[in-house]
Amino acid sequence: MAGTAIHGGLVWRVGTLVERRRETATAHSLVLDVPDWPGHDAGQHVDVRLTAPDGYSAVRSYSIASAAQEKRLELTIEELADGEVSPYLAETAAPGDPLEIRGPIGGWFVWRPAQTEPVQLIAGGSGIVPLMAMIRTRAQAKSAAPFRLLYSVRSPQAISYANELEQRVHDDANLGVTFAYTRSVPEGWARAPQRIDATAIMEAAFAPALRPSCYVCGPTPFVEAAANLLIAAGHDADRIKTERFGPTAGGS
Amino acid sequence: MSDEKVISRGFTGRRSAEASKLPPGQYLTQDFPVLSATPTPRIPLDGWEFTVTTEDGAVARRWNWQAFRALPAVAITTDIHCVTRWSKFDTMWEGVAIDTLLDGVQSTATYAMAHSYGGYTTNVPLADLQNGKAWVAFRYGGKELEPEHGGPARLLVPHLYFWKSAKWVNGLTLMPHDEPGFWERLGYNMYGDPWREQRYTGD
Structure with missing residues (x-):
């Protein structure tokens, strides 16, 4: 039966896709209703399992984007053109469809509201997702821990959660967001596109003397x-x- | 746990020709993805050492880089399987067998904890490290092992999920009982057999 724990192991739960939102040309947020979701920490991920009519299955891991306090689970997936699972989640699956979920997984790359030290987040592209869960969890918890995000994207169009980030920064003096652009910059931007470097770290990140906890997520070279x-x-x-x-x- | 898998309407999936060589739930990659929880440590060879510590806490063996590289090494060609679901076939390594490193060490231990520069640990039954099943590898694909893949040297236990093949390894501590290492304390399986799909605690 769905949701029955066996020897403390992780079980497959049947969630329902409630809503899908497009974040960028390739990033899609899926909102899921998962009965008996045990809760998660910001930064954790889940396994998603798809099964074809003949029983063939494919499983991939996706980071959780939603706050730890949220009842509904939100994932943001990057659609890969040659992917097996992500195009299905991005295009084919429809609200109302069941989706098998297992998790939460990973207890290392997490931020918990009990942490009070400054936090430096650094995201490369779709690496923003678990960091967004931390920003949302911090806000829900009304934590005063100072947060800064340095978010490297190819172009202004590649920013996920752009409006939400802008609003959160506007509402919260202890949250700072700095964008870095690697391919094209917004109009009027003072710099040419470039990868993050020592200057970007110096200008955007908390000083080492403040002893921030740093969370870095993105593609391996980044x-x-x-x-x-x-x-x-x-x-x-x-x-x-x-x-x-x-x-x-x-x-x- | 679901008794039956739920059919995903409109999903057909992609079967690979190599599926019979893949453990369940894995897919083949030609890349060599990196999974690490921390920054990549830079380990100067003149400060590198590898120790074997027995269950009573005594350091039974200690090598510096020069002495370690003077040990007999073997070439290994093997498939590897990461818990993040990629597998890679026919990877080519060079390393020193754990049998060589444990030769003559007096111990009745049945488990070992591998330790690494940077603080990583992982537990492996001693039987899974012996009899030609595991190595401390220092070359990959004909080149010195790169830091992001665990260089100067990493554990290679290819019949278990690859998190057991500790990067930047600097020692083994023999243990009379099993104890969890870094990922094992964070929800990953104590043993990690890819063919039995032992990914997480309780699998």
Whole structure:
């Protein structure tokens, strides 16, 4: 029976797709009703299982975007052109359809409201998703922990949650968001497109002396670069948590 | 747990020709994705060492890089399987067998904890490290192992999910009982057999 725990293991639950929103040309948020969802911490992910009529299954992991306090589970998935699972979730699945979910998974790359220290978030592209869950969880918890997000995107059109981030920054003096553009910049932007570098870290990130907890998420080369920049800037490696999406490992 | 899988309306999926060589729930990749929880540590070879500690806390073996590389090494060609669901076939490594590192060590332990630079740990039954089943690898694809893939040296236990193949490994501690390592404390399986799909606690 769905939802019955066996020996403390993770069970498959049958959720229902309630809503799908387009965040960017390739990112889609799926809102799911999952009966008996045990709750999650910001930063965790779930496995999603699709099954064809002949019983063939494919499973991929997706980060949770919704706040830990939310009853409904929200995932934001990046549609990969050659993917097996993501195009189905982005285009074929419709509200009302059942979707099998297992989780939450991962207890390392998480932020909990009990943490009060400054938090530096660094996202590359779709790496924003678990960091958005942290921003939302912090807001729901009315946490005063200072948060800063450095969010590297290809172009202004590639920003997920753009309106929500703008609103949250407007409403909250302890939340700062800085964008970095790698391919094209907004009109009037003072800089040419570029990858994040030591200057970007110095200008946008909390100083190492404030001993922020750092969470870096994105494609492997981005995470390698960003984590190395943080260390070069004087941040303690022990305070840097990373989550890497390999070329194929972030879910297809 | 669902008794039956729920059919996903309109999903056909993509069957791979190599499926018979893949453990359940895995897909084939030609890439070599990286999964690490921390920044990649930079480990100078002149400070590198590898130790074997027995269950009574005594350091039974210690090698610096030069001495370690002087040990007999073997070439290994093997499939690898990551818990994040990618598998890669016929990866080519060079490394020192754990049998060589444990040769002559007096112990009645049945488990080992692998330790790494950066603080990572993972637990493996000793039987899964012995008899030619595991190595400390220092070359991959004919080149020195790159830091992001665990260089200078990583554990290679290819018959278990790849998180057991600890990157940046610097020692084994022998244990009389099983104890969880880093990911095992965070919800991942104590053993991690990909063919039995032992991904998470309780699988």
